[in-house]
Amino acid sequence: xxxxxxxxxxxxxxxxxxxxxxxxxxxxxxxxxxxxxxxxxxxxxxxxxxxxxxxxxxxxxxxxxxxxxxxxxxxxxxxxxxxxxxxxxxxxxxxxxxxxxxxxxxxxxxxxxxxxxxxxxxxxxxxxxxxxxxxxxxxxxxxxxxxxxxxxxxxxxxxxxxxxxxxxxxxxxxxxxxxxxxxxxxxxxxxxxxxxxxxxxxxxxxxxxxxxxxxxxxxxxxxxxxxxxxxxxxxxxxxxxxxxxxxxxxxxxxxxxxxxxxxxxxxxxxxxxxxxxxxxxxxxxxxxxxxxxxxxxxxxxxxxxxxxxxxxxxxxxxxxxxxxxxxxxxxxxxxxxxxxxxxxxxxxxxxxxxxxxxxxxxxxxxxxxxxxxxxxxxxxxxxxxxxxxxxxxxxxxxxxxxxxxxxxxxxxxxxxxxxxxxxxxxxxxxxxxxxxxxxxxxxxxxxxxxxxxxxxxxxxxxxxxxxxxxxxxxxxxxxxxxxxxxxxxxxxxxxxxxxxxxxxxxxxxxxxxxxxxxxxxxxxxxxxxxxxxxxxxxxxxxxxxxxxxxxxxx
Numbered sequence: 001x002x003x004x005x006x007x008x009x010x011x012x013x014x015x016x017x018x019x020x021x022x023x024x025x026x027x028x029x030x031x032x033x034x035x036x037x038x039x040x041x042x043x044x045x046x047x048x049x050x051x052x053x054x055x056x057x058x059x060x061x062x063x064x065x066x067x068x069x070x071x072x073x074x075x076x077x078x079x080x081x082x083x084x085x086x087x088x089x090x091x092x093x094x095x096x097x098x099x100x101x102x103x104x105x106x107x108x109x110x111x112x113x114x115x116x117x118x119x120x121x122x123x124x125x126x127x128x129x130x131x132x133x134x135x136x137x138x139x140x141x142x143x144x145x146x147x148x149x150x151x152x153x154x155x156x157x158x159x160x161x162x163x164x165x166x167x168x169x170x171x172x173x174x175x176x177x178x179x180x181x182x183x184x185x186x187x188x189x190x191x192x193x194x195x196x197x198x199x200x201x202x203x204x205x206x207x208x209x210x211x212x213x214x215x216x217x218x219x220x221x222x223x224x225x226x227x228x229x230x231x232x233x234x235x236x237x238x239x240x241x242x243x244x245x246x247x248x249x250x251x252x253x254x255x256x257x258x259x260x261x262x263x264x265x266x267x268x269x270x271x272x273x274x275x276x277x278x279x280x281x282x283x284x285x286x287x288x289x290x291x292x293x294x295x296x297x298x299x300x301x302x303x304x305x306x307x308x309x310x311x312x313x314x315x316x317x318x319x320x321x322x323x324x325x326x327x328x329x330x331x332x333x334x335x336x337x338x339x340x341x342x343x344x345x346x347x348x349x350x351x352x353x354x355x356x357x358x359x360x361x362x363x364x365x366x367x368x369x370x371x372x373x374x375x376x377x378x379x380x381x382x383x384x385x386x387x388x389x390x391x392x393x394x395x396x397x398x399x400x401x402x403x404x405x406x407x408x409x410x411x412x413x414x415x416x417x418x419x420x421x422x423x424x425x426x427x428x429x430x431x432x433x434x435x436x437x438x439x440x441x442x443x444x445x446x447x448x449x450x451x452x453x454x455x456x457x458x459x460x461x462x463x464x465x466x467x468x469x470x471x472x473x474x475x476x477x478x479x480x481x482x483x484x485x486x487x488x489x490x491x492x493x494x495x496x497x498x499x500x501x502x503x504x505x506x507x508x509x510x511x512x513x514x515x516x517x518x519x520x521x522x523x524x525x526x527x528x529x530x531x532x533x534x535x536x537x538x539x540x541x542x543x544x545x546x547x548x549x550x551x552x553x554x
Contacts, residue, residue, distance in 0.1 A: 019059040026055045035243040037250045041273040046098055050091065057087040098277075105276020107321075111329035113275045117282060118318040120374065123384030128375070129351065129418045136350060137456060138182040138212035139428050139436060141412040142173050145184040145217075147434040149173070149208040152217035153188070165195045168208050169231070174255045175212070175348045175355060176307040182212045182350045187256050187264065187291070189231040196233065203227040203292075207256070207264055215436065226264055228294045230254065236294070238266055242287060245296060252283060253311035256291070260305055264291035269309050270298070282318075283310050283381070307355040308378045315357050315376045316342050319383070323361070339364035340371060343392055347415045354379055358416050360393055361385070368392065370444075373416065373423075388423050390444035396425040399447045400440035404429060409437060416444075419460060420467060420474045446470070454542040457485070461540055461548050465519050485550065488516075489536045492529060508537065508552065518549040526552050 030036075030051065036044035061084065107114055140148070149168045172186040187207045190196035203225025210217045230238050242251055252271040258264050266289040274280035285300040286309050302309055323340035324332045331337055343360035350356075355378050360370040370392055376383040391399070397411040407429075414425035423444040428436040429452065439456050441463040443449035449466050453459030464474045490510035497506050506526040507515040516537045518526045529535060529552060539549040 015060055015063045018063050019056050022059045023052055023056040027052050035239055038247045039250055041277060042250050043278060046094055049094055053087045053091055057084055101277025105279025108329050110275050111325040113280060114321040115325040117274060117280055118322045118383055120322055120383045120385050123386050125386045125388060125423055126418065126421045128384060131418045137426065138350065138415065140210065140212045140215060144430060144434050144436060145173050145210040146170050148210050148215065148217040149186060152208055152219050165191055165199055166205065167191055172256045174257055174308055176257050177350050177353050177355060178258060179260060184210045184212060185256060185258055187226055187229055204229060220262060222292065224292050226291045228289060228291050238289065241289065241294060242268055246287060252314065255308045257306060257308065265289065266291055267306055267308060269311065281314060302379065306379060310378050310381050312346055312357050316346060316359060319374060336364050343370060345393055345413050347413050349415045388444060391447035393425065396442040396447050397427060399442050399450045400427055400429065403440065403450050403452050404438060411440060420464060420472065422467060422472060453548065454544050455540060458540040458542045458548045461550060485538050486541050487536055487538050492531050492533050492535055495531055513545055515546050516549040517546055518552055523552055529554060
């Protein structure tokens with residue numbers, strides 16, 4: 001009897017050892033490939049544990065079953081039950097922990113905590129959003145930036161191996177402030193796995209910078225290539241680097257940025273759960289990884305040159321929690337008193353050397369208009385709400401496209417500007433090739449006030465003329481704005497006129513194909529100018545055969 005027990009115990013020990021070895025090998029491979037965080041707040045961690053238990057159980061069943069079936073088929077059920085006992089108990093414990101953790105973070109019990117995830121203050125639009133000069137207005141969206149980035153890489157000499165070996169990462173193009181200007185940056189990526197194998201020693205040669213104001217795209221080449229990126233493989237893969245250096249951290253958004261010296265970095269936001277075990281996702285600092293050297297450091301407070309720590313989708317989600325649970329969970333389903341939600345889409349605006357997320361806010365009933373809008377700092381999460389009612393972003397886009405419908409241009413998602421203390425949607429108008437051809441400004445409170453122009457300066461002047469016609473006092477142009485205007489002198493060879501929105505517009509030609517348009521309301525002297533008079537016209541330069549003039553002197 002004793003010998004039989006010893007034999008049984010030996011077989012059990014061998015089964016356990018074999019199963020553990022197989023499970024450890026599987027766990028190591030899975031961890032290396034899937035990179036789950038070893039953190040109980042991460043659902044991936046519990047999935048990892050369940051998979052380990054499943055592998056151990058299956059392996060034990062196979063080994064124990066083979067041994068029992070070979071020696072005594074009658075003992076097979078008992079052997080299988082004995083082998084699965086511990087994994088089943090542990091699986092039950094894991095299930096219980098996940099259920100309890102989910103319930104402790106459920107909105108039905110913790111609606112107040114979800115509401116408090118984002119601290120929203122009420123802001124004053126004219127004070128917080130100062131009028132900015134043309135050199136600060138981003139005029140490109142991500143799609144247009146991608147096109148310019150591809151052209152910048154494609155314009156390189158055919159003698160360079162960059163064109164054939166590398167591409168631009170379309171998934172990046174982070175919008176940041178670089179030396180006081182809004183730009184989008186994106187690293188190069190390997191063309192395919194073969195090209196990675198041929199070039200991995202030198203790394204990626206550089207990155208693309210697209211100036212969103214001047215619409216110029218430049219390839220910045222580095223003496224030491226980018227060795228760590230999301231497109232790398234094995235140990236230099238960014239996600240694998242993060243996981244092995246910070247095995248317990250959860251990571252959210254990963255952004256490519258450059259500091260003021262042009263050094264490329266990866267800004268990897270650390271994700272935490274504030275409510276229960278799985279609820280209330282938030283950001284707590286970030287890991288900064290030097291894309292060239294791979295050196296990294298975790299910072300609770302990132303340096304000022306970093307622009308994007310909080311992911312836009314996460315910020316939108318947190319505001320929607322704030323707007324939905326303003327009066328508790330029951331009200332969010334039944335009464336819905338005071339509930340607000342963000343509108344579809346968002347954009348970014350540069351203010352005070354930071355990048356702010358902008359999106360409109362509408363009521364829960366799905367109104368066709370906004371009840372206000374929010375600006376959220378993507379570095380500090382400072383959030384301000386502005387109680388300004390008006391058109392939704394897509395209504396403004398339709399109004400802008402309607403103003404140039406004969407050209408079939410499409411409008412980019414607007415950003416919010418302060419023009420003469422008026423909240424104003426600003427957007428670019430693109431052709432089918434994603435190239436910016438014109439600009440549009442639409443008044444938030446009255447989207448019928450829509451102006452377009454071939455330059456930002458011309459667009460603003462047309463917009464301010466419309467504001468003046470609608471009884472809005474227009475502020476004087478800034479020094480930068482006035483500096484963009486030019487003058488031309490000559491003899492009037494032709495005069496035409498037209499009534500636009502109840503206002504008479506005079507068109508003067510000075511012997512060429514260009515007409516200078518001036519409003520009689522802004523310049524009454526235009527009505528008494530005759531053909532043959534010598535005049536000096538102040539106008540905004542631009543493309544096209546009709547330019548907007550602000551003044552005419554004879």
